[in-house]
Amino acid sequence: VHTTLRSSSREVVIGSDQPFCIIGERINPTGRKTFAEQLRAGDLSQVVADAEEQVAMGAHMLDVNMGVPLADEADLLARAIRLVQEHTDLPICIDSSVVEALEAGLAAYDGKALVNSVTCEEERMERVLPLVKEHGAAVICLVNDETGIPQTAAERLEVCKRLVDAVHGRYEIPLEDMVIDPLAMTVGADPHAVSITLETISGIRAEFGLNMTLGASNVSFGLPGRHALNAAFLVVASYVGLTSAIMDARTAQTIEACRAADILLGRDEWGTDWIAAHRQAQAAATA
Amino acid sequence: VHTTLRSSSREVVIGSDQPFCIIGERINPTGRKTFAEQLRAGDLSQVVADAEEQVAMGAHMLDVNMGVPLADEADLLARAIRLVQEHTDLPICIDSSVVEALEAGLAAYDGKALVNSVTCEEERMERVLPLVKEHGAAVICLVNDETGIPQTAAERLEVCKRLVDAVHGRYEIPLEDMVIDPLAMTVGADPHAVSITLETISGIRAEFGLNMTLGASNVSFGLPGRHALNAAFLVVASYVGLTSAIMDARTAQTIEACRAADILLGRDEWGTDWIAAHRQAQAAATA
Numbered sequence: 001v002h003t004t005l006r007s008s009s010r011e012v013v014i015g016s017d018q019p020f021c022i023i024g025e026r027i028n029p030t031g032r033k034t035f036a037e038q039l040r041a042g043d044l045s046q047v048v049a050d051a052e053e054q055v056a057m058g059a060h061m062l063d064v065n066m067g068v069p070l071a072d073e074a075d076l077l078a079r080a081i082r083l084v085q086e087h088t089d090l091p092i093c094i095d096s097s098v099v100e101a102l103e104a105g106l107a108a109y110d111g112k113a114l115v116n117s118v119t120c121e122e123e124r125m126e127r128v129l130p131l132v133k134e135h136g137a138a139v140i141c142l143v144n145d146e147t148g149i150p151q152t153a154a155e156r157l158e159v160c161k162r163l164v165d166a167v168h169g170r171y172e173i174p175l176e177d178m179v180i181d182p183l184a185m186t187v188g189a190d191p192h193a194v195s196i197t198l199e200t201i202s203g204i205r206a207e208f209g210l211n212m213t214l215g216a217s218n219v220s221f222g223l224p225g226r227h228a229l230n231a232a233f234l235v236v237a238s239y240v241g242l243t244s245a246i247m248d249a250r251t252a253q254t255i256e257a258c259r260a261a262d263i264l265l266g267r268d269e270w271g272t273d274w275i276a277a278h279r280q281a282q283a284a285a286t287a
Numbered sequence: 288v289h290t291t292l293r294s295s296s297r298e299v300v301i302g303s304d305q306p307f308c309i310i311g312e313r314i315n316p317t318g319r320k321t322f323a324e325q326l327r328a329g330d331l332s333q334v335v336a337d338a339e340e341q342v343a344m345g346a347h348m349l350d351v352n353m354g355v356p357l358a359d360e361a362d363l364l365a366r367a368i369r370l371v372q373e374h375t376d377l378p379i380c381i382d383s384s385v386v387e388a389l390e391a392g393l394a395a396y397d398g399k400a401l402v403n404s405v406t407c408e409e410e411r412m413e414r415v416l417p418l419v420k421e422h423g424a425a426v427i428c429l430v431n432d433e434t435g436i437p438q439t440a441a442e443r444l445e446v447c448k449r450l451v452d453a454v455h456g457r458y459e460i461p462l463e464d465m466v467i468d469p470l471a472m473t474v475g476a477d478p479h480a481v482s483i484t485l486e487t488i489s490g491i492r493a494e495f496g497l498n499m500t501l502g503a504s505n506v507s508f509g510l511p512g513r514h515a516l517n518a519a520f521l522v523v524a525s526y527v528g529l530t531s532a533i534m535d536a537r538t539a540q541t542i543e544a545c546r547a548a549d550i551l552l553g554r555d556e557w558g559t560d561w562i563a564a565h566r567q568a569q570a571a572a573t574a
Contacts, residue, residue, distance in 0.1 A: 232547035
């Protein structure tokens with residue numbers, strides 16, 4: 001299955017035969033006090049800096065989230081998306097829990113976006129999916145429902161089945177435009193968290209063959225040495241079937257881990273991309 | 288299955304419920320011209336330096352190979368093993384293609400060693416396995432035979448079956464003292480090399496449940512960015528069932544990858560080892 005996203009001038013394809021799709025997580029005010037204050041004051045200059053940094057490191061797409069409390073999120077998101085599109089040609093993942101913000105973001109976006117996200121909750125689907133369909137976008141579908149996050153892989157697969165029935169069956173979104181989020185939780189809070197996520201990923205690949213993405217940095221939350229943990233997680237997740245991640249795209253170690261998985265798993269034959277990236281990094285270091 | 292190795296004062300256990308066993312590869316003159324010359328001149332001081340460096344980085348065992356052309360390898364190996372045992376308490380992997388050297392190494396070693404290695408070649412088994420048995424050692428068994436290295440996982444599993452029949456069945460070495468080497472080849476020479484190795488590892492885990500080790504650095508031979516490739520390979524290999532590797536134990540990135548796999552895969556509950564290693568590294572950095 002190929003999920004194709006587009007900006008006004010560039011196309012990115014997510015798929016198991018494609019390079020692992022790196023979606024930069026940085027443009028998000030969560031946990032960034034100064035950035036949140038700037039956004040509240042209407043100053044979006046940091047958005048441009050964050051976009052350019054992630055593009056330079058090798059991100060394939062950019063997640064844009066403007067979830068600032070006590071601000072007009074819809075207006076901010078529309079402005080941020082226009083700004084990012086002025087400064088880069090990467091396709092965007094429009095990220096909000098507020099439906100009005102997704103609507104404004106989709107209206108502002110020029111291309112085929114990835115919408116982040118729906119869950120298997122009827123009310124959320126009813127409001128988000130018609131927008132996705134109207135704009136011909138793709139959508140990230142989280143495997144949780146009204147009852148919360150399932151604790152076992154089997155239950156998550158069951159939610160995935162219901163998502164396919166609803167999103168594809170009832171709302172008629174093409175299967176290739178569904179990107180499943182198998183949910184990555186913090187291993188510091190539950191030693192089995194990563195095993196459950198990996199089992200969910202394998203299961204979704206085997207049963208549905210759909211593309212997947214997740215917030216990879218969650219895994220290492222609260223632990224020291226997060227880059228090494230994120231890198232290790234991304235490699236194994238890629239091996240079992242994850243085709244994309246919303247992730248730290250500002251750290252060489254995590255970006256390299258995804259590219260290393262590509263060459264080791266036969267998706268970068270003869271290391272063409274690996275060697276090119278290495279040469280580029282060397283040139284940048286000596287420039 | 289638990290494979291237990293011992294020095295005179297320390298025990299290391301290899302097993303799927305244990306931390307991934309890091310066997311330092313450095314004490315080996317292959318590709319090290321200066322070191323080879325020193326050894327030929329009878330100067331073993333670098334052996335001590337290499338041992339101490341790998342111990343400090345967190346190796347669990349040390350591979351010792353004295354394969355210097357035009358030198359008395361048996362004498363060098365016996366001396367090197369005594370020297371390493373004087374300076375560290377890590378169990379040793381006695382590594383030679385020369386049976387007389389293995390014999391001298393085993394005689395010099397105080398503890399239960401890991402012998403590197405036998406293949407599924409009748410002549411090699413006839414000469415090495417009685418020594419292994421006599422000394423109560425464990426032995427690395429490579430899944431190749433007289434016809435060379437099998438190109439598919441299925442063929443490697445077939446060789447593994449014959450190794451079990453011979454090493455355990457005929458030579459009466461306990462199954463837990465067989466450590467299978469599924470053979471890691473260079474991905475730069477064959478895009479499928481790593482996939483075949485990973486499939487072999489999964490198969491050996493499923494069919495035989497034996498411990499495994501391999502020379503991890505082979506994977507990245509000839510490519511740039513070897514540390515990142517080795518790290519990524521070790522994480523995935525550990526996930527599919529590899530329980531040990533003869534590897535670069537002088538690079539934080541490869542060591543960290545093995546420890547990250549431990550915590551992510553539930554073998555280091557609540558990150559006790561991970562956090563301790565991180566604190567130790569911080570203390571060393573500020574000392």
